[in-house]
Amino acid sequence: MTYVITQPCVDIKDGACVDVCPVDCIEGEAEDRQLFIxxxxxxxxxxxxxxxxxxxxxxxxxxxxEWEHFTDVNAAYFTGGKDEAS
Incomplete structure (x- = not known):
């Protein structure tokens, strides 16, 4: 299993999660609307x-x-899909 970043992150991108991740698996570019795992x-x-x-x-x-599709959104980001949720 994995963790998934969902709707409340969209347009917020606090980044506290990035700072604590021991394996650096959380990413997102400045232009992305959310962070991704x-x-x-x-x-x-x-x-x-x-x-x-x-x-x-x-x-x-x-x-x-209502946020189950974010599993695919997060995975797509790392496979070149960069499919952002709305």
Whole structure:
């Protein structure tokens, strides 16, 4: 499993999660509307979720139904799709 960044991050991008990630799996360019977690590098440590000030980060299996598509959004970012959610 992995963690997934969801809707509350869009246009916020606080970055606290980036600072605590021990494997540097959270990325996002200045022009991106949100940050993204690379599912291949995420080690499920939970640090990102504990520091997120807008509660945008969930375990993949605990995603609210309306945000399940963010699993694909995060993965696509790292496979060249850079598919941003709205």
């Amino acid at each position: 690379d599912p291949a590098r995420c080690v499920d440590c939970d640090l990102c979720a504990t520091v997120c000030p807008v509660d945008a980060i969930y375990r993949e299996e605990e995603l609210p139904p």
